[in-house]
Amino acid sequence: MSQDASNAAGRGSRLARADGSLGARGLLSVMIERGIEFGLLLAALASVAVTLGIVFVLVRESAPFFAHVSLGEFLFGTEWTPLFSDPKYGIGPLLSGTFVTTTIALCVAMPAGTIVAIWLSEYAPHRIREMVKPVLELISAVPTVVFGYFALTVVTPMLQSVLARINVDLPTFNMLGPGIVMGIMIVPYVSSLSEDAMRAVPMLLREGSYALGAGRLTTALRVVFPAALSGIGAAYTLAMSRAVGETMIVAIAAGQKPTLTANPLESAATVTAYIVQVAGGDVPHGSIGYQSIFAAGLALFVVTLGFNLVGAALRRRFRQAY
Amino acid sequence: MVIGSPALMHAQPRDASADHRHGPDAPDAAMPAQASIKAQVKDFSFYYGQFQAVKNVSMTIREHKVTALIGPSGCGKTTLLRCFNRMHDLYPNTRYAGEIRLLPDGFNIVDRRVNPIEMRMRISMVFQKPNPFPKSIFENVAYGLRLRGVSSRSELAGRVEHALRGAALWEEVKDRLKKPGFDLSGGQQQRLCIARALAVDPEMILFDEPTSALDPIATAKIEELVHELKGRVTILIVTHNMQQAARVSDETAFMYLGELIEMDRTSKIFQNPSKQLTEQYITGHFG
Ligand SMILES: Nc1ncnc2c1ncn2[C@@H]1O[C@H](COP(=O)(O)OP(=O)(O)OP(=O)(O)O)[C@@H](O)[C@H]1O
Numbered sequence: 115m116s117q118d119a120s121n122a123a124g125r126g127s128r129l130a131r132a133d134g135s136l137g138a139r140g141l142l143s144v145m146i147e148r149g150i151e152f153g154l155l156l157a158a159l160a161s162v163a164v165t166l167g168i169v170f171v172l173v174r175e176s177a178p179f180f181a182h183v184s185l186g187e188f189l190f191g192t193e194w195t196p197l198f199s200d201p202k203y204g205i206g207p208l209l210s211g212t213f214v215t216t217t218i219a220l221c222v223a224m225p226a227g228t229i230v231a232i233w234l235s236e237y238a239p240h241r242i243r244e245m246v247k248p249v250l251e252l253i254s255a256v257p258t259v260v261f262g263y264f265a266l267t268v269v270t271p272m273l274q275s276v277l278a279r280i281n282v283d284l285p286t287f288n289m290l291g292p293g294i295v296m297g298i299m300i301v302p303y304v305s306s307l308s309e310d311a312m313r314a315v316p317m318l319l320r321e322g323s324y325a326l327g328a329g330r331l332t333t334a335l336r337v338v339f340p341a342a343l344s345g346i347g348a349a350y351t352l353a354m355s356r357a358v359g360e361t362m363i364v365a366i367a368a369g370q371k372p373t374l375t376a377n378p379l380e381s382a383a384t385v386t387a388y389i390v391q392v393a394g395g396d397v398p399h400g401s402i403g404y405q406s407i408f409a410a411g412l413a414l415f416v417v418t419l420g421f422n423l424v425g426a427a428l429r430r431r432f433r434q435a436y
Numbered sequence: 437m438v439i440g441s442p443a444l445m446h447a448q449p450r451d452a453s454a455d456h457r458h459g460p461d462a463p464d465a466a467m468p469a470q471a472s473i474k475a476q477v478k479d480f481s482f483y484y485g486q487f488q489a490v491k492n493v494s495m496t497i498r499e500h501k502v503t504a505l506i507g508p509s510g511c512g513k514t515t516l517l518r519c520f521n522r523m524h525d526l527y528p529n530t531r532y533a534g535e536i537r538l539l540p541d542g543f544n545i546v547d548r549r550v551n552p553i554e555m556r557m558r559i560s561m562v563f564q565k566p567n568p569f570p571k572s573i574f575e576n577v578a579y580g581l582r583l584r585g586v587s588s589r590s591e592l593a594g595r596v597e598h599a600l601r602g603a604a605l606w607e608e609v610k611d612r613l614k615k616p617g618f619d620l621s622g623g624q625q626q627r628l629c630i631a632r633a634l635a636v637d638p639e640m641i642l643f644d645e646p647t648s649a650l651d652p653i654a655t656a657k658i659e660e661l662v663h664e665l666k667g668r669v670t671i672l673i674v675t676h677n678m679q680q681a682a683r684v685s686d687e688t689a690f691m692y693l694g695e696l697i698e699m700d701r702t703s704k705i706f707q708n709p710s711k712q713l714t715e716q717y718i719t720g721h722f723g
């Protein structure tokens with residue numbers, strides 16, 4: 115620390131000597147720089163502290179729950195009915211709801227977002243790009259309640275009429291509709307970050323590809339995309355976290371009935387939908403039913419953390435420098 | 437550019453004398469005066485927006501020879517070179533005027549009606565900085581082949597090996613063809629890019645200061661490669677280093693402020709240039 119400071123001071127005075135005057139200004143700029151560094155450190159520490167605080171609250175609040183419910187039942191039980199007179203505490207049904215809706219959302223958002231990103235970065239003329247990007251970002255500014263009702267009143271009926279033709283019956287509350295709408299909502303997250311990553315790929319790499327006789331699409335898919343893979347991976351990871359954490363859309367349009375199923379045509383509840391349902395209901399604080407939302411939150415946290423770690427590891431594995 | 441020019445000034449007197457010691461005049465003198473023509477540049481100009489970077493250049497590129505483009509920084513060497521495969525098409529507000537005819541077909545490369553992809557299939561380019569793709573060594577070399585529809589494994593393997601041998605890289609990489617091209621050293625990366633350019637059997641290869649980022653040993657290897665290639669491929673090479681121009685080229689074109697001042701046999705340019713400007717440049721008494 116002190117060595118740092120003296121280095122910085124030395125740099126400052128050398129600067130001052132180089133322009134032949136103003137030693138005081140050199141000192142001032144060093145002080146400002148130290149101040150900024152300290153501010154940045156505080157900001158970084160604050161985000162770590164908040165995360166730790168969340169973990170702490172989750173663990174503390176779910177402790178009474180786990181004193182009452184065995185870990186085995188929590189992990190392997192197939193029913194989640196904490197508010198019934200005969201309560202069951204298997205987290206599986208909630209997690210399956212989260213998994214299914216997240217998977218549907220990613221199936222929509224990853225391809226669509228990537229295609230939009232490729233178009234924006236490799237095809238769109240500058241002026242059009244600058245017009246399209248804010249419009250796309252507007253999508254993620256729409257309140258999720260609106261998306262929830264969009265799923266319930268527009269997308270699900272459309273899916274119902276399509277599926278009816280092949281004699282498939284889609285209930286009003288299902289996971290498919292909200293999953294798709296969630297995917298649409300996430301597209302800008304994927305496209306915006308992926309586009310940044312692709313535009314950061316040096317022109318020299320594209321020139322190398324064109325010079326060998328490649329066209330735009332080949333260059334985009336076989337050179338730019340792989341070169342930007344680490345950034346695109348980050349975009350996918352963010353999209354997934356966003357989908358896992360999404361609450362309102364599924365709470366509104368997927369029904370609130372925890373069901374252990376992988377079938378997107380069934381209604382189900384996700385972890386977050388359950389949490390908001392209980393938190394907004396009249397379950398007495400301190401009851402096991404109330405504490406169960408912290409246990410569910412903790413489970414979600416662990417799962418998301420796991421996915422993020424896997425994503426980070428994959429990105430490190432495929433990292434390409436250019 | 438600022439850093440480059442003092443070094444350039446420094447190098448020039450040595451360049452000129454080096455040329456006198458072992459210039460390429462001996463083999464030149466033995467060659468027939470006329471080789472067939474690969475490209476004919478006529479009244480050619482190029483514009484970045486309003487700025488005319490290449491001014492009314494006419495020149496003849498001989499087939500299976502090495503033609504060097506020299507001249508002070510900013511004179512338009514790179515710009516002219518990049519017209520030969522229309523790299524400028526990738527950027528807005530660029531304009532070509534005049535002709536660069538590729539022979540024997542005789543079509544005008546810079547004519548908008550000419551499909552740049554078809555034309556680039558016949559003309560390869562090696563850039564100033566090595567730019568391997570984010571792929572394995574093998575896939576880097578196979579890239580151009582795949583674009584040309586080669587998909588049989590054995591054919592790919594054979595042609596990749598041949599190209600890597602041609603670029604004097606095979607022995608160094610044959611055990612790690614699956615490793616990323618980025619893992620190679622700078623000089624190896626540049627030879628990888630040469631292999632990539634060679635693999636597609638081009639009629640012409642454009643080199644833009646291919647050794648400016650390399651150490652003397654890597655530079656010597658690449659110069660040797662250029663030497664081996666001529667006789668089979670037409671080579672156009674931009675260089676700042678006049679020793680290099682003298683060592684590797686048969687013909688030299690001297691450019692200044694976007695104009696072609698003089699073009700002749702390399703030995704003639706370096707020993708007995710006809711224009712005063714050329715003489716001043718190659719002897720380092722410039723400006
Ligand atoms: N993209 C561009 N837009 C506008 N002007 C440009 C652009 N690229 C180059 N120029 C200008 O065109 C002229 C020729 O540049 P060019 O890069 O061809 O020079 P060069 O002879 O290759 O120089 P060097 O030896 O430094 O590489 C210069 O005046 C340069 O400023």
Ligand SMILES: [Mg+2]
Nearest residue numbers: 513514515674
């Ligand atoms: Mg140049």
